[in-house]
Amino acid sequence: xxxxxxxxxxxxxxxxxxxxxxxxxxxxxxxxxxxxxxxxxxxxxxxxxxxxxxxxxxxxxxxxxxxxxxxxxxxxxxxxxxxxxxxxxxxxxxxxxxxxxxxxxxxxxxxxxxxxxxxxxxxxxxxxxxxxxxxxxxxxxxxxxxxxxxxxxxxxxxxxxxxxxxxxxxxxxxxxxxxxxxxxxxxxxxxxxxxxxxxxxxxxxxxxxxxxxxxxxxxxxxxxxxxxxxxxxxxxxxxxxxxxxxxxxxxxxxxxxxxxxxxxxxxxxxxxxxxxxxxxxxxxxxxxxxxxxxxxxxxxxxxxxxxxxxxxxx
Numbered sequence: 001x002x003x004x005x006x007x008x009x010x011x012x013x014x015x016x017x018x019x020x021x022x023x024x025x026x027x028x029x030x031x032x033x034x035x036x037x038x039x040x041x042x043x044x045x046x047x048x049x050x051x052x053x054x055x056x057x058x059x060x061x062x063x064x065x066x067x068x069x070x071x072x073x074x075x076x077x078x079x080x081x082x083x084x085x086x087x088x089x090x091x092x093x094x095x096x097x098x099x100x101x102x103x104x105x106x107x108x109x110x111x112x113x114x115x116x117x118x119x120x121x122x123x124x125x126x127x128x129x130x131x132x133x134x135x136x137x138x139x140x141x142x143x144x145x146x147x148x149x150x151x152x153x154x155x156x157x158x159x160x161x162x163x164x165x166x167x168x169x170x171x172x173x174x175x176x177x178x179x180x181x182x183x184x185x186x187x188x189x190x191x192x193x194x195x196x197x198x199x200x201x202x203x204x205x206x207x208x209x210x211x212x213x214x215x216x217x218x219x220x221x222x223x224x225x226x227x228x229x230x231x232x233x234x235x236x237x238x239x240x241x242x243x244x245x246x247x248x249x250x251x252x253x254x255x256x257x258x259x260x261x262x263x264x265x266x267x268x269x270x271x272x273x274x275x276x277x278x279x280x281x282x283x284x285x286x287x288x289x290x291x292x293x294x295x296x297x298x299x300x301x302x303x304x305x306x307x308x309x310x311x312x313x314x
Contacts, residue, residue, distance in 0.1 A: 118149030
């Protein structure tokens with residue numbers, strides 16, 4: 001097994017009196033998430049837009065006004081929260097750097113050290129007009145797991161997920177100021193990769209099956225009225241794989257003694273999902289022993305065959 005507890009926080013998008021106050025509230029919810037067993041906490045996009053966010057709002061801060069020159073120093077309260085609560089944490093902020101303005105999230109370890117960054121690959125037209133520069137694809141290593149990312153508008157572009165998945169991403173962290181919609185569930189299913197979306201109105205953790213594991217936020221009146229907390233935690237087993245066109249091989253596996261191996265069938269999508277619940281058994285070893293082929297390997301081989309025949313436009 002390789003089970004990780006992931007949390008998303010639907011941090012309020014209301015106006016705050018200062019950036020410091022918004023960070024303090026975020027740190028409070030990080031502590032709540034840790035008490036619920038979270039090992040990694042995802043916060044919404046652009047924490048430093050703390051006042052007047054929203055289209056047509058005359059109080060809205062510009063990106064240039066919000067951008068941080070020294071993000072580590074200016075978000076130290078969150079780094080302290082990571083250390084104190086022993087959780088990894090995303091810190092999503094606009095920054096001002098030599099190459100210009102960026103929209104990024106930094107992944108901080110439970111020790112408060114920076115593991116890496118994801119810079120928004122597809123800034124919105126409005127961000128481009130304000131001088132926000134697009135980033136380049138990069139993955140982050142978190143305790144042996146390769147983590148990919150997306151920020152808000154990125155979720156509209158399948159290639160954002162495709163290129164990171166092909167590079168080995170096993171989890172996508174998505175700080176956002178928009179909901180992602182059903183497309184996000186589609187990308188999770190297509191790439192058999194869980195998604196953790198932190199969005200003020202409705203944060204979600206989406207399983208590799210394309211189904212929401214947990215969801216909630218300020219879209220719901222109970223949270224707006226002060227009931228509950230905007231923290232949502234899910235346990236994800238990363239010793240899993242999706243299988244396509246595997247009836248015969250899965251049937252053979254089910255008739256053998258395979259303690260700790262669990263198989264489920266998604267009838268609507270004609271997919272099998274197989275996972276190891278045995279700490280000593282890696283899913284790749286199960287698949288090799290039973291000659292199982294993942295959905296991605298299946299279609300990857302199909303693509304290669306068709307390209308060699310000249311019948312497939314790469």
